[in-house]
Amino acid sequence: MSALLSVRNLSVEFSTYGQVNKVLHGVSLDVPERSQIALVGESGSGKSVTMKAIMGLLRQPPATISSGEIFYDGRDLLTLAPRERLKLRGTEMSMVFQDPMSSLNPVFTIADQMRTILKYADRRLGRARSRAARMQRVHEVLAQVRMRDPERVAKSYPIMLSGGMRQRVLIAMALLSEPRLLIADEPGTALDVTTQAQILKLLKDLVEERGLALLMITHNLGVVRETSSYVYVMNKGVVVEEGATAQIFDAPKDDYTKALIAAVPRLTGGTRFGSKVVAA
Secondary structure, eight states: OOEEEEEEEEEEEEEETTEEEEEEEEEEEEEETTOEEEEEOOTTSSHHHHHHHHHTOOOTTTEEEEEEEEEETTEEGGGSOHHHHHHHBTTTEEEEOSOTTTSSOTTSOHHHHHHHHHHHHHHHHTOOOOHHHHHHHHHHHHHHTTOSOHHHHHHSOGGGSOHHHHHHHHHHHHHTTOOSEEEEESTTTTSOHHHHHHHHHHHHHHHHHHTOEEEEEESOHHHHHHHOSEEEEEETTEEEEEEEHHHHHHSOOSHHHHHHHHTSBOTTSEEEETTEEEEO
């Protein structure tokens, strides 16, 4: 299966207060078409910096991509003209941000925000669509993310929606332009476990139904097991291990991966290491 997204030897450094700090060290990963891939690691491991480099969201300066290549559908994103790269973002490549409580503008309705996204996506693609057609598309996508009353939700302000509903809105926003690659950054982190499970199932169903490629960025190994077929484990800006999800969980090789798995709490009162339970 060909890789829709391929990152090769990506290194990123930040210049702060006259010092240069390297935060990514030769990161490589592949996201094949119609695949569900996870990038996992603790906070500060470099996951979000990798995502921002892929999406072209790193602020330069202070960030600098010192080496590496990022290929999307055979094109090196780092050598594309800014206008061409911008054309991909929000159209073929979309992202679900991690905090549903702060990722929406509180003074605009959901419809206003979604129509604006669609307006700029249409402009980038050279597509003409009426205001009424955009609103119809907003309702369609809200229904696709299992909103029971899309018209009411569209008229609502973010404060009028629950955390789970806001997360569904963020997913709907990412799907507006029918992307081929979806990057989900810690979806459901701020939600209770029941709502989080519903959001993860929704994401998985949408990816399978639409044939999308999904890159899930998370520190939660439970999320990895539920949503991904292949895993990259990151620590201190380095991919320390990769493999099929079952292989990573049942026979981890790197000490850091073993420690991550061992830290998962068990309902039996211990923690999990591979297939064994270690007493707490």
